[in-house]
Amino acid sequence: xxxxxxxxxxxxxxxxxxxxxxxxxxxxxxxxxxxxxxxxxxxxxxxxxxxxxxxxxxxxxxxxxxxxxxxxxxxxxxxxxxxxxxxxxxxxxxxxxxxxxxxxxxxxxxxxxxxxxxxxxxxxxxxxxxxxxxxxxxxxxxxxxxxxxxxxxxxxxxxxxxxxxxxxxxxxxxxxxxxxxxxxxxxxxxxxxxxxxxxxxxxxxxxxxxxxxxxxxxxxxxxxxxxxxxxxxxxxxxxxxxxxxxxxxxxxxxxxxxxxxxxxxxxxxxxxxxxxxxxxxxxxxxxxxxxxxxxxxxx
Numbered sequence: 022x023x024x025x026x027x028x029x030x031x032x033x034x035x036x037x038x039x040x041x042x043x044x045x046x047x048x049x050x051x052x053x054x055x056x057x058x059x060x061x062x063x064x065x066x067x068x069x070x071x072x073x074x075x076x077x078x079x080x081x082x083x084x085x086x087x088x089x090x091x092x093x094x095x096x097x098x099x100x101x102x103x104x105x106x107x108x109x110x111x112x113x114x115x116x117x118x119x120x121x122x123x124x125x126x127x128x129x130x131x132x133x134x135x136x137x138x139x140x141x142x143x144x145x146x147x148x149x150x151x152x153x154x155x156x157x158x159x160x161x162x163x164x165x166x167x168x169x170x171x172x173x174x175x176x177x178x179x180x181x182x183x184x185x186x187x188x189x190x191x192x193x194x195x196x197x198x199x200x201x202x203x204x205x206x207x208x209x210x211x212x213x214x215x216x217x218x219x220x221x222x223x224x225x226x227x228x229x230x231x232x233x234x235x236x237x238x239x240x241x242x243x244x245x246x247x248x249x250x251x252x253x254x255x256x257x258x259x260x261x262x263x264x265x266x267x268x269x270x271x272x273x274x275x276x277x278x279x280x281x282x283x284x285x286x287x288x289x290x291x292x293x294x295x296x297x298x299x300x301x302x303x304x305x306x307x308x309x310x311x312x313x314x315x316x317x318x319x320x
Contacts, residue, residue, distance in 0.1 A: 024060050024096055026060035029058050029078065032084055033058075036082055038081075040055065040058075047074075047077040048254055049301075050300055050301050054078070062097060070271055073246060230266055231309055232266055232285050233282070234262065234263075237280060238260075239276060240257065240258050241280070242255070242274065243256070243272075244273040244274070247267040249269070268305065272299065273298075276295065276296055277294065278291060283313070285309070287309075287314070287316070290312050
């Protein structure tokens with residue numbers, strides 16, 4: 022069964038109509054038309070713009086727009102979702118799940134030292150140990166070590182009734198003779214408490230409906246879609262103005278530098294350089310807050 026994109030392409034080719042002819046007649050960019058025929062819905066603007074593009078396409082080649090919109094919605098609802106490898110293993114019985122066996126460790130080569138080398142090292146260590154012990158145990162100057170002279174102890178220590186205090190016994194601290202530390206002052210209940218900082222002001226809500234005012238400084242072609250409905254598709258002369266109220270806007274022009282745009286009474290930044298084309302420029306309330314900043318000092 023052919024999908025939505027294949028149906029569009031087949032009907033267009035049966036009528037021998039090129040994509041460029043559809044683009045020039047409907048003012049829809051070639052990249053969007055190619056995405057529609059290739060079922061690449063993620064490359065479309067989304068929302069109401071997709072349905073408006075499908076209706077304009079169908080009207081030009083002589084098909085029922087609502088039928089094609091229903092086919093598009095069906096394809097979007099039944100579009101297969103990509104499944105990760107981890108999700109594909111969920112629910113498998115243990116016999117079906119792949120088992121990953123650990124890799125066998127590489128054998129470690131064993132190096133054997135010669136027996137003669139080990140015996141020689143052991144004998145040298147023993148010889149050095151015995152020689153060092155003999156040198157350290159010999160008294161200096163060859164004289165025998167004299168016993169220490171006896172120490173006269175008091176009668177109580179000789180009788181074992183009095184022993185000196187062990188090393189490291191902490192001494193009893195002497196009472197402090199300095200002045201007592203000053204106590205910290207207590208807060209006076211009569212003084213007023215400091216006021217808490219004011220709460221941050223809430224950001225103003227973003228308007229959803231836009232009052233759009235468009236003027237031209239030079240003659241240029243303008244295509245304007247308002248809420249998926251094509252409102253303007255012609256050449257505007259210099260000084261000509263357009264005013265309307267929309268929620269979603271899609272704007273195209275042959276000379277972006279010739280457009281003078283105001284939204285909700287705020288002047289917007291230039292949409293491009295003089296002579297540069299503007300193709301399918303989307304506008305909504307949030308984007309209008311970015312490109313049409315309020316004047317300094319305004320609330």
